[in-house]
Amino acid sequence: MIDAGELRRRTAELLAAYPPATTDRLDFLRARFDAGLAWVHYPEGLGGLGAPRSLQAVVDEELAAAGAPDNDPRRIGIGLGMAAPTVLRYGTDEQKARFLRPLWTGEEVWCQLFSEPGAGSDLAALGTRAVRDGEDWVVDGQKVWTSSAHLARWAILIARTDPDAPKHAGITYFICDMTDPGVEVRPLRQITGEAEFNEVFLTGVRIPDRHRLGEVGDGWRVAQTTLMNERVSIGGMRLPREGGMIGPVAKTWRQRPELRTHDLHQRLLKLWVEAEVSRLTAERLRQQLNAGQPGYEGSGMKLAFARLNQEISGLEVELRGEEGLLYDDWTMRRPELVDFTGRDAGYRYLRSKGNSIEGGTSEVLLNIVAERVLGLPAEPRTDKDVPWKDLAR
DSSP: OOOOHHHHHHHHHHHHHHHHHHSSSEEEHHHHTTTTOTTHHHHHTTTBBBOOGGGGHHHHHHHHTTTTTOOOTTTTTIIIIIIHHHHHOOOOHHHHHHHHHHHTTTTTOOOEEHHHHHTSGGGGGOEEEEEEETTOOOOOOOOOOOTTTOOSSEEEEESSSOOTBBTTTSEEEEEEEETSTTTTEEEETTTSOOOOOEEEEEEEEEEEEEEEETTTBBBHHHHHHHHHHHHHHHOOOOOOTOTTTHHHHHHHHHOOOOGGOOHHHHHHHHHHHHHHHHHHHHHHHHHHHHHHHTTTTHHHHHHHHHHHHHHHHHHHHHHHHGGOOOOOOOOOOOOOOOOSSSOHHHHHHGGGGGGGGSSSOOOHHHHIIIIIOOOOOOOTTTTTTTGGGGSSO
């Protein structure tokens, strides 16, 4: 049984063999993965030691104290938070061995090809087709709102393989090579001026059957693992007290007493308490994950994340008055990550508008919480058993 003492011993051995000050960053990350100290709850040989998830903090603290490099998790969040858990659960041994190590070290960035122009909130209505051709699948269609597609080497993709089946039953899950000549990535410029999102056109993209995750037609069940982990990674991230969006507002409040009013004070107190409650709830959710797969509680956390970010950023703009209306840079960029706290109040206000859309719209998540968490009656769904090809579009 791996305990905290054993993890400290193994971490010390890693640091002695690969001193961070003199070891190439990528070499250190590869060695850390091979030592089982990447994500300790993963199986041996796949970056872990089969240890309790909660003990990851022991390794992280030891490495941080030694000045060891991390894998820049914000840049590769889709791979870490969505692709990796899905590959681990449904992938073959060959797939796990091929994809997990370069995913964790950041050598290969991942993106998510799920949403489509006509299948966003109703994701199961997707129309991208995958047709079997010998040992390959030929994929044609369009995806949209794809974060980091301009950086990605691989993508997790769901496509329709049986149009005669009901919409949830005719979907299959694939790993798509973003360097295939049939993949075209176009930037989508946002209200912030940046283009972190993209639309992706797939024309005759050939995916070998060995890059299929799960059984043919079982893609919706596989996708649920991805979606639940996505919502946990967005809404349940680990933050210190006054981490995230509430931090800059609280800092401005303390440093700029001339901006204070009684009304703003009351609103700030309310949002500060809600942000702290959300942070502690996220910590409890992560502890629940130690016992198994994430549940639908992550949908509730993602709901709270979106609402709080939008309310807090709105308060910050009001608190700053005329300064809050300024915006630092409208340059068209294709960034590698979203930096909420590294930009000004105007950026936070504009970018947070997308929080209630990305990772599942708030309307859809409210339904999930109502039906799956609270056990309320489901809304009537007249298209549940209708073949996809017969649905009105």
